[in-house]
Every structure is written in structure tokens, then in C-alpha cells.
Amino acid sequence: MSGKTGLVMPWEIKKQLGACTETLSDLIAVEEPLQIRLEYEKWGKWQEKDLVVTMRSPGQDFDLVMGFLYAEGIIREEKDLLWMRYCQRVKPEEEGNVIRVRLHGNLPVNLENLERNFFTHASCGVCGKTAIDAVSCQAENLPFDGRWKISADTIRALPQALDAQQTGFNHTGGLHAAVLYDASGNLLLLREDVGRHNALDKLIGAALRQGIALPENKIVLLSGRVSFEMVQKAVNAGIQVLVALGAPSSLAVRLAQEKKQTLIGFLKKDRFNSYSGWERIQ
Template sequence: MEATNSLVSFSKIYKYSKPESSHFQDLLAVEAPLQIRLEFEKNKEWHKKDLLVTMRSPGNDFDLALGFLFAEGIIESDRDILLMRYCQQVKPEEKGNVLIVKFVEGFEIDLKKLGRNFYTNSSCGVCGKTAIEAVKCKNHVLPINPEWQLSPETILRLPEGLLSSQTAFKYTGGLHAAALYDQYGDLLLLREDIGRHNALDKLIGACLKGNIDLSNEKIVLLSGRVSYEMAQKAINAGIPVLLAFGPPTQLSVDLAKEKQMTLIGFLKEESFNVYSGEKRIKIVGKKIV
């Protein structure tokens, strides 16, 4: 059973504000380490390997692990996993923070991918990969359906909808979000986390678990910027349209163009920038350069 969601906590603080000051209770975003431990069969023997330590907001940890393993190409679907559970043989302070992922018998795991020595934190994403080759995106080019185009009006109404749906963000201001929408701009799924990468992993994992096809006329909106890794995760999951409130990096734009993913940044209530994949955007009477 997955641990209870605990994105926020109360803290007593002292606030200074002219002309007077006071004490009161404030809500803070929760951050705690999560270790992912793998169990797999090789040569008719079961092996264990610590894969990942990530700083995350507790809650939806199973989605996070599933999405991360899929986005990194370690698994192809949730059917590769026999079970997930929290390790009980830990120190009291580690309870609910060590997650065991056991693969199905006969699952062939790529040990080279496990040799990357993953470590993530809430701001930088995955660090310590042993070679540049390890971060290259090997997925195929995303197909473009000429009969499906998004209207600018649909895109422009997404920011207000996301902010109104981010319950924990309203009270703390300290959480990122990854949101899934259908072709009409209706919210289907939302995940929040202290880390941008974790929020997207949680969303991808939830979609895998719920048998939601991300490649079928779906839109994903991110609350932060788009790094190469964020674009890579989206492409690996088959997401055709990726939007963000913040800017993309040059490398993420190059990757999006190569894989034909529609990448939009600086999304506001009245404007947005299209960096790649403009064929999926319906612009009447104007050409996107």
C-alpha cells in the first residue's frame, strides 16, 4: 500500500511586516528523500540494487517510480513490474521513504542503464550519468496527425485552469505541477511535487498505471521551464504537445525539432511562443515563423 499523500505541513513562523509583526501558522511544501531499490532475476538468482535517491514531495511514490523507470527506458510498460512496496526493515525515520520495485521473473534488465549512478534533487534532475551517450534520446520521431490541430484559444485557457487546480500550490507556492489535458483542453490528470522532474514522472507513471495513451491527441502542461531531460521524458512517453509557463533550453528545442514534438514556452493568458512542431497549432490567416 502506498503511503498517505503529505505534500504540505504546518510550521509556526515569525513574520515581520511594517508597522507590526506577529506569530502565526504557515503551510510549507514537504520535501523528503526517496530511495528506489530494484529486485530482479538474473541467471536464476534474485539480485538487489539501489537505483535512485531523489528528493521529492511524499505521495504518489508508486507513480513516481513507474514513470521514472519508463522515462529512462528501463521498463517498457507496467507489466514488467511484479510488485512495488515500501521496505519495512528500515530505521523509523526512513519509514515510507525506501521503495522496493520487484520485476517479473525472466525480465531482462539492462545493467548498463543501472550503472549510471542516479542521484536527483528537486531542482537539477538527474545527475552523475556516466557518459553523454547515456542521456541521448533514442526514441523514434513522433507522428503528426494532419487531422488534429490545437486552436490558440484552447492553449490560452490552460494556465488559469492549472492554477485553480493546484491545491497544494495555492497554500505553499512551493510545488511544481505536470498536468494532462485532452484535445479540447479539459484536465484529465494532475500531479504535484517539489521537483519539476518528479511531477512529470508522477504524471507519466499514473498514465501507465491507468492505461492512458499519452500519444493519442494529448497535451501536457508544465509549471516550470523545459530542460533537455524534461523534453526527453515527454518524447519517451509519446507526448505530442508539451507546454510550459517557463522557457525551454536550446538543447530541448533541438531535441523537440528532431523528434517533431510540439514545444511551447512562456505560456501566458494572452500569448505563447512556439519553438517546434507548429503543424499541430491551428493558426488562421497567419504563418508561424
């Protein structure tokens, strides 16, 4: 059974222009819930847990689940999963919206850091945490290889290919993008979603499934602002350079500085702001 697909859908609207009203067919971003059910072995018995429900754009769901599990530290590589599939015994309205994941039996699972409410809406992930203590990042500091430096010209050129590739946003104006580049600024992967954190999870998951090593001199561009959780996910994935078209929050900046990540915001064609990790910029 396959999941639902499609980033956009048609919708009839009434457009008001001055005193005139016109009926038009428009495109809107699709948003539907996705539930992740985790199966893991504990004390010789298989356990099942409804892990999280996130509001996402249907499509590339396996990338999303893989990236979420990796960014949350539940898995460390793709082969930690035995299998991943859509649930078939669900209500008609849940078809394509529930994924079961089974981990390897010998994989230690610690879910204490995932004490979230079971509902996370699309625009925010960290607000689902149930305790302030959960807002932390246990990952080690990112390495700095002095032989790899990014030129300012490469950074400023990153968005040039984005307009042509971000088709969902171009149709609706309602989707976020996360984009992966190599050290020279060549676009490798792009993922879109109504949720900023979902787009990044999809990108991380796609890289894992395609065997792309994120810690090896890669750059990630985000189409929106940068929250604490976005930096946390990127650090957990080993991403050394995180660039955004929007603004970072104070917690995002502090975490990036603490973990030795290069964090850039307000990227424009002719300028950008560096908040941490300046040593990687030439």
C-alpha cells in the same frame, strides 16, 4: 504498510513588515527522500540494485516510481512489474521512504543508460548523470497525424483550470505541477511535487496505471521551465505536445525539434511561444 502522504505541513514563522515583527503559522512544501530498490533476474538469478534516491513530495509514490521506470526505458508497460511495495525492514526515519520494485523475470534490463550518482536533488535530474554521453535520447521520433491539430485558443485556455486544481502550490508557492489534457483541452490528470521532473514522472506513472494512452493526442502542461530531461521524459512517454508556463532551455528545444515534438513555452492568457512542431498548431 503505506507511505507518507501530505504535500504541505504547518510551520511557525516570523514575518517582518517594516519595523514590526509578527509570529504566524504558515504552510510549507514537504520534501523527503525516496529510494527505489530494483529487483530483476539476470542469468537465472535475482539481482538487487539501489537504483536512485530522489527528493520528492510524499504521496502518489507508486505513480512516481512507475513514471520514472517508464521514462527511463526500464519498463514499457505496467505489466512489466511483478509487484511494488514499501520496505518494512528499514530504520524508523526511512519508513515510507523506500520502495522495492520487482520486474518480471523474463524482462531484459539494461541499466547502462542509468549511470547516475545515487542522489538526485529535487530541482534537477540530468545533473546526476555521470557522463556527457548519457545526455541523449534513444527514443524514435514522434509521429505526426495531420488530422489532429490544436487551436491556439485551446492552448491559451489550458491554465484556466490549473489555479483551482493546484492546491499544494496555492498553499505554499513551492510546488511544481504537471497536467494532462485531452485533445480538446479537458483536464484529465494533475500531479504536484517539489521537483519538476518528479511531477512529470508522477503524471506519466498515473496515466500508465489508469490505462490512459499518452501517445494518443494528449497535451501535457508544465508549471515551470523546461529542461532537456523534461523533454526527454515526455518523448520517451510518447507525448507529442509539451506546453510550459516557463522557458525552455536550448537543449530542450533542440531535442524537441529532433524528435518532432511540439514544444511551447511562456504560455500566457493571450500569447505563447512555439519552439518546434508548429505543424500541430492550427
